[in-house]
Amino acid sequence: MKTILSIKNLNKRFGSLQAVKNVSLDIQKGNVYGILGPNGSGKSTTLGIVLNVVNKTSGEYSWFGGTMQTHEALKKVGAIIERPNFYPYMTARENLELVCKIKGINNVKVHEKLELVGLLERENSKFSTFSLGMKQRLAIASALLNDPEILILDEPTNGLDPQGIHQIRDIIKLIASQGTTILLASHLLDEVEKVCSHVLILRKGEVLYSGRVDGMSSNEGFFELQCEDSSNLKAALLQHPAVDKITEENGKVLVYLKTPLEASKLNRYLFEKNISLNHLVKRKNSLEEQFLELTNNK
Known part of the structure; x- marks a missing residue:
């Protein structure tokens, strides 16, 4: 071209x-x-x-x-x-x-x-x-x-x-x-x-x-999780090599990744640690969220 x-x-x-x-x-x-x-x-x-x-x-x-x-x-x-x-x-x-x-x-x-x-x-x-x-x-x-x-x-x-x-x-x-x-x-x-x-x-x-x-948001994703024991959930998540950081919002734990991770693999990993989720959703950052994160945090 x-x-x-x-x-x-x-x-x-x-x-x-x-x-x-x-x-x-x-x-x-x-x-x-x-x-x-x-x-x-x-x-x-x-x-x-x-x-x-x-x-x-x-x-x-x-x-x-x-x-x-x-x-x-x-x-x-x-x-x-x-x-x-x-x-x-x-x-x-x-x-x-x-x-x-x-x-x-x-x-x-x-x-x-x-x-x-x-x-x-x-x-x-x-x-x-x-x-x-x-x-x-x-x-x-x-x-x-x-x-x-x-x-x-x-x-x-x-x-x-x-x-x-x-x-x-x-x-x-x-x-x-x-x-x-x-x-x-x-x-x-x-x-x-x-x-x-x-x-x-x-x-x-x-x-x-x-x-x-369209590539701004396609590579960025995060999980929205919820279970009865959020302290155990957070501790287990922080041990996972793909997890970059976690935050809490409206009673849900938000999990941000540094490398790709499938929802099924995350669910299996937590189940093996005796953590049973009652909510698991994979979300993508909107372009607006990406832009605000880039311009506010640097």
């Missing part, structure tokens, strides 16, 4: 603050990547570095397998990393035609991109009359005028109402379905879960997780 962007051990320091610490990520063609983390986690700084607007302290990144210089590669990249900035007295169409003129792109794409973001009916309306969501959709249309191989979005739904958020997410999914690779930064787990195939989770500039979104 073609590598669009490769980031290796990227670091950025602002004085005493290390905003990005050893971040590595490979972005393959055709996927939707999310950089997820709380505000101040280094998401925007990472995007700024690869877009050549922030200088890195150390580390490397290369576009399209390193076959071209960054300034040439960026001609194949569409990006929105700040609030939309168009002329308020000009119409949607006029603003996009101006972008085409500046970038040396044929105007023929304007109609197609306005239709893609659902603004064709408002093509002759002035930008000043647009809602925040419509302004964001026009910005996406603008970033797509050169048919980029990758679209980069920094907090694309920030400040939007629920309808605006829904529209932007639908547009992102539509763009991805047409084969454009997408990289978006967000502090919203819900956003990444709904639109991304892969995620890089950052906290204070450090990578906490990198991989498929």
Whole structure:
């Protein structure tokens, strides 16, 4: 699969603050990547570095397998990393035609991109009359005028109402379905879960997780147990080599694992120690539980 962007051990320091610490990520063609983390986690700084607007302290990144210089590669990249900035007295169409003129792109794409973001009916309306969501959709249309191989979005739904958020997410999914690779930064787990195939989770500039979104919760599981003698149960569990830690919640013992363990094998192990369970359920952490555990405990 073609590598669009490769980031290796990227670091950025602002004085005493290390905003990005050893971040590595490979972005393959055709996927939707999310950089997820709380505000101040280094998401925007990472995007700024690869877009050549922030200088890195150390580390490397290369576009399209390193076959071209960054300034040439960026001609194949569409990006929105700040609030939309168009002329308020000009119409949607006029603003996009101006972008085409500046970038040396044929105007023929304007109609197609306005239709893609659902603004064709408002093509002759002035930008000043647009809602925040419509302004964001026009910005996406603008970033797509050169048919980029990758679209980069920094907090694309920030400040939007629920309808605006829904529209932007639908547009992102539509763009991805047409084969454009997408990289978006967000502090919203819900956003990444709904639109991304892969995620890089950052906290204070450090990578906490990198991989498929559905892989975040698939490897993590825990047992929910209950029996008459919980003290004996806990003592036996702590002796099992697969058990990482145990906690109690609402009268049930929660068992977290460090290596995979089948429910039947755990049940047999406890039965051999004369512990009879009246409740045994294997549960998986939700993506939200995983995210909170990662970002709160590190």
